[in-house]
Amino acid sequence: MMVAADTKRRGSRAGRLLARLLLRRLGLLIALLATVFVAVDLLPGSTARAVLGREATPAQIAAKERELGLDRPLPTRFLDWVTDVLTGDFGRTARGRPINDLLADKFPPTLLLGGLALLCTVVLSLLLGAWWVRGGWTGRVLQPGTTVAAALPEFVLATLLIMVFALATGWLPAVTITDRSGFPVSADMLVLPVLALAIPQIGWNARVVRAALTDAAQAPHVDNAVLEGLPSRVVLVRHVMPFAAPTIVASFATTVGMLLGGSLVVETIFNYPGLGAVLAGSVADRDTSVVAAVVALSGAVIMLMLALADGIRAWSLRGRG
Template sequence: MISFARLLIRRVTLLVTLLATVFVAVDLLPGNTARAVLGRDATPELIAAKERELGVDRPLAVRFWNWISGVATGDFGRTARGRSVNELLVDKFPPTLLLGGTALAVTVLASLILGAWWAVRQGGVSTRLLQPVTTMAVAVPEFVVATLLILVFALALGWLPPVTITGRSGFPSRPDMLVLPVLALAVPQIGWNTRVVRAALADAAQAPHVESAVLDGISTRVVLARHVLPFALPTIVASFATTVGMMLGGSLVVETIFNYPGLGAVLAGSVGDRDTSVVAAVVALSGVVIMGMLAIADGIRAWSLRGTR
């Protein structure tokens, strides 16, 4: 319990430090928040009045303290254009969560299947192809994958829509509009996690009790499920937990390419406006999600290690 509390405090401290860094980074960006809101024709008097209204004329440390104090009570403040940041997150985060959650589910399923197949069928033709294919998948960033998917499946074949049309619910109006964004997010992560699963299973398979199980004539599937996977699970789960953060970052780029109705466009616009409250709120929300996934991963790893003692 004490170690868990220390770990939680450490992660919260890292998140607060990251948020402070976001405040500094946005403050260093060229431009002016008040001018971005009022437009180029605004007079110096109007800009000064808007700066006082937004509080951007105060020292950076004071602004960060006021914002983080509000976050502690559940209030993320207001945008530079006067909208509640809480309402903005409620509207835009669920579609991003749908996109990232679906991509994560596809990544977990595909990585486990391909990684296990690769570990079991060493030397086969199909598994030999996984070596270069997964390397390429890891090396290619999400925006390149997204562009290639649009060129092939939308423009050349015409099977799937290249952009997302938002319905009244705020989500994509048709399920097929999710396919290309999900694949653009999942393909690089499948490449990475497949290699991790394969390596973890291969290392666990070298344990003496696994060799004994094989010599006893136990089937490959049973050996893999009962004797190899529990030992490999901590490494695999840690990789999947790291993937959550990668997907949240990649989703912002993918959403922009596919015109997806999530946090990507919101974050891009807020950076252009130098709207620190929105940028920091998106980072904070992403950090909470990642911390939650890491906590789940820690629990699964503790359970798997206890089961193998």
């Protein structure tokens, strides 16, 4: 009875902690969106002039600003936008297209690119981290290799990949061509963008996996498993990995945000048809609603992954208690 009550109490405490974390992150997202509104509003130029062109007269610009609601105070515009978003409506672009339709067209290609990069990151960092823990010459190779990989910015790595695999060898295309669905016409057009996104994250996460596995391997139950003569692979999978999982999952959840942020740069370099092009065009037009919508959608995905990581961490710690 006492054990059950204690377990229930710990579960309730973990639930309250997760709820507080979710509310805190939601507050941070709203603050970030408010900052986006202010930052775009401070950009030089006029949204109405960007839409109408240089030939527009002052009267036409003033009329367009009234049509777009740009003559209202910035706090009012932000509160109205947030209210509409809560109902599922992101509004319209400065050029009149529904933002929901724009995101529905452009977010899936970005999700495909980021998902493939995340899959490569998870698989390769787990393999490299586990291989690294075994010691030997692999540590002497992976120590500097992962450091260099993690330190390379995506745009630098993308440029190097284009120079080597597109310009020098001609093995892979450097520009993305899409079909009517909005996705690349061939799979090889995904290789370089995925590598440009995944390699820095593989370098970082391999180091996290190695550190987490090393710490978990020092637990007493792992020593007992080794003394019992269990194979090293069984010890790693059954006795080390479960204790290292919370740290590793949290690192992967953080990686989702890094991949989404990096994809906006990589998509521009490879002419990939995702949110990167949408964001670049909306900044050029000073279209605050579109920029905020992209940030809100990316933030929601990141919050979902962080919440998943928090849940796994809480479950793991609860089980140890």
